[in-house]
Every structure is written in structure tokens, then in C-alpha cells.
Amino acid sequence: MKDLLRLKTSLKEEIENILNEQIKVEAHSSSIYLAMSSWCDDQGLDYSAQFFEKQAAEERVHMMKFFKYVNDRGGRAISPEIKNIPKDFESFRAVFEMALEQEMHVTQQINNIADKCMKSKDFVTFQFLQWFLEEQIEEEYVARRILEIFDVVGEEGTGRWEIDKHVQKVSYSGE
Amino acid sequence: MCRNFNCLDELYRTEFGAVYQCNLKNCYWLEFAGEWYSLNVSDFLFFKKEVDSIDIVSMLVDSSRHSDVVVLQSYRARRCFVLNAVEILQLKDLLSAARFMIELNSVIQECLSYSPSTSVK
Numbered sequence: 001m002k003d004l005l006r007l008k009t010s011l012k013e014e015i016e017n018i019l020n021e022q023i024k025v026e027a028h029s030s031s032i033y034l035a036m037s038s039w040c041d042d043q044g045l046d047y048s049a050q051f052f053e054k055q056a057a058e059e060r061v062h063m064m065k066f067f068k069y070v071n072d073r074g075g076r077a078i079s080p081e082i083k084n085i086p087k088d089f090e091s092f093r094a095v096f097e098m099a100l101e102q103e104m105h106v107t108q109q110i111n112n113i114a115d116k117c118m119k120s121k122d123f124v125t126f127q128f129l130q131w132f133l134e135e136q137i138e139e140e141y142v143a144r145r146i147l148e149i150f151d152v153v154g155e156e157g158t159g160r161w162e163i164d165k166h167v168q169k170v171s172y173s174g175e
Numbered sequence: 176m177c178r179n180f181n182c183l184d185e186l187y188r189t190e191f192g193a194v195y196q197c198n199l200k201n202c203y204w205l206e207f208a209g210e211w212y213s214l215n216v217s218d219f220l221f222f223k224k225e226v227d228s229i230d231i232v233s234m235l236v237d238s239s240r241h242s243d244v245v246v247l248q249s250y251r252a253r254r255c256f257v258l259n260a261v262e263i264l265q266l267k268d269l270l271s272a273a274r275f276m277i278e279l280n281s282v283i284q285e286c287l288s289y290s291p292s293t294s295v296k
């Protein structure tokens with residue numbers, strides 16, 4: 001009997017489902033960062049607002065990478081529904097703590113997908129994930145570094161203004 | 176799409192219906208409640224997901240009249256399904272068994288084609 005399934009798609013159902021889940025996670029990240037950007041803007045934290053706007057755009061690019069991959073492999077990518085995006089945040093620092101937690105969550109998710117790919121011997125998708133795993137090193141580093149600046153500078157007096165200005169300078173060289 | 180019985184492989188049959196594979200048109204035929212529906216691979220998988228996502232418990236718990244049946248639309252099946260809870264269970268069973276057979280066929284094909292010395296028909 002002909003194998004109609006593999007003529008149509010190279011993705012196993014389980015892998016397609018978790019990739020669609022990841023599309024949702026990336027879209028969710030993008031929306032959270034956009035909410036953070038708006039909050040920072042409202043608080044007069046210009047550079048942080050810009051920082052999160054850029055992060056939001058990057059997360060959308062991540063989402064589209066997964067989206068295209070699913071379709072290119074013969075699967076069906078699902079346009080994600082995004083719910084439960086906060087509008088208000090506890091504090092300047094809490095925003096960056098949440099950002100780090102979000103990135104750590106993403107890393108964990110991608111690790112899980114890589115694990116599933118290994119188990120079902122889908123090394124093509126496993127290879128595709130490498131870019132994201134590497135990207136997560138930078139994402140976590142930057143968020144963690146900014147949190148450390150809160151400790152170094154302190155929020156008193158002009159501290160918040162100093163921290164905000166410094167946010168844009170944090171980068172990861174990988175060297 | 177015409178049904179050519181010569182090229183239909185039966186994937187699974189229950190007492191309520193059956194799913195066939197058409198090797199000529201590369202599609203599946205679903206026979207259910209006396210009707211025939213043809214679906215391509217992608218539509219079939221999508222349709223199964225739709226059926227699986229129906230929450231039967233909340234249908235049964237909800238006492239309002241509109242929750243007695245679910246109307247399922249598949250654009251390509253060119254018919255819509257009006258199903259009560261029992262029929263949904265029957266359809267879920269049939270589709271998941273057929274889905275299993277489809278997967279099994281893939282696994283078998285993969286195993287057969289693994290060794291270069293074995294030729295697969």
C-alpha cells in the first residue's frame with residue numbers, strides 16, 4: 001500500500017504538534033515583550049521601551065522561522081491564538097525578572113523539543129533547532145546581565161535613569 | 176471525486192463506518208452513517224484533530240438544546256456533519272484507528288526500505 005502520509009509530510013505528528021506549540025510560545029513571548037515595551041514607555045523608561053520593542057520583533061522572527069519550517073516540511077503551521085498578556089507590571093526590575101524567566105522557559109521548551117527529536121530520530125528537525133539553542137545563550141545572558149546592573153547601580157536617586165540608559169549597551173559577544 | 180473500488184484499500188472498519196485509502200487519487204474515503212466523504216491527506220489529519228477536540232463531557236453536562244449536537248464543517252468534504260455525542264465517539268474511534276493504520280503503514284514502509292538490498296513494492 002502506498003505511503004500517502006510520507007508523500008505529504010516528512011514531519012511526524014508528534015513533532016509537528018510540538019513545533020506548533022513552540023510557534024505559540026514565540027508569539028506569546030513577542031506579545032509579552034510588546035506589553036513590557038509599552039509599560040516602560042509609560043514609565044518614561046525610553047531605552048528599555050526600545051529594548052523590548054526590539055525583543056518583540058525578534059520573537060516574531062523566531063515564530064516565523066518555526067512557522068515556515070513546519071510548512072516547508074509538509075506539515076500545517078497553525079497561526080497562534082495569543083491570550084493572557086499582562087498590561088501592568090510590578091516594577092522596573094520585575095519586568096526584567098519576568099523577561100529572564102520567559103527566556104529560561106523558552107530554553108527549556110526547545111530542550112524538550114530537541115529531546116523528542118532525538119527519541120524519534122528526527123535529526124533534520126534536531127539540526128534545525130541548533131540555531132535556537134545558540135540564540136538562547138544570548139537571550140538569557142542579556143536578561144541576566146541587565147538584572148545584575150540593578151544590583152550594581154541601585155534604583156535610588158537617579159539609579160533607574162542610569163539603569164535605563166545602560167540597558168541598550170548590554171550585548172553578548174560570545175567570546 | 177469518483178470512487179474507484181479497484182484502487183481502494185480498506186484501512187479500518189468498525190460497525191459504524193470505515194476509512195479507505197485511494198491509491199489512484201492519493202486521498203482517503205470516510206464512510207460514515209451511510210455517507211461517503213473524500214478527504215486528502217492534509218484535510219483528513221485536520222478533520223481528525225477537529226473531531227478529537229470536541230469536548231464530549233461538556234456537551235453532555237450542558238442541558239441546553241443546542242449542545243445536543245455538533246455541526247462539523249469540512250470545506251473539502253462538501254458535506255457537513257451533524258453529530259450527537261454517541262456518533263462523535265464512534266467517529267473518534269474510527270478516525271483514530273484509521274490514523275493508527277496510516278502510521279503503521281508508514282513505519283512498515285520505512286522498515287522495508289531501510290535495507291538497500293530489499294526492494295519495496
Ligand SMILES: [Fe+2]
Pocket residue numbers: 026029058059062106
Ligand atoms: Fe525566541
Ligand SMILES: [Fe+2]
Pocket residue numbers: 029059103106139
Ligand atoms: Fe527570546
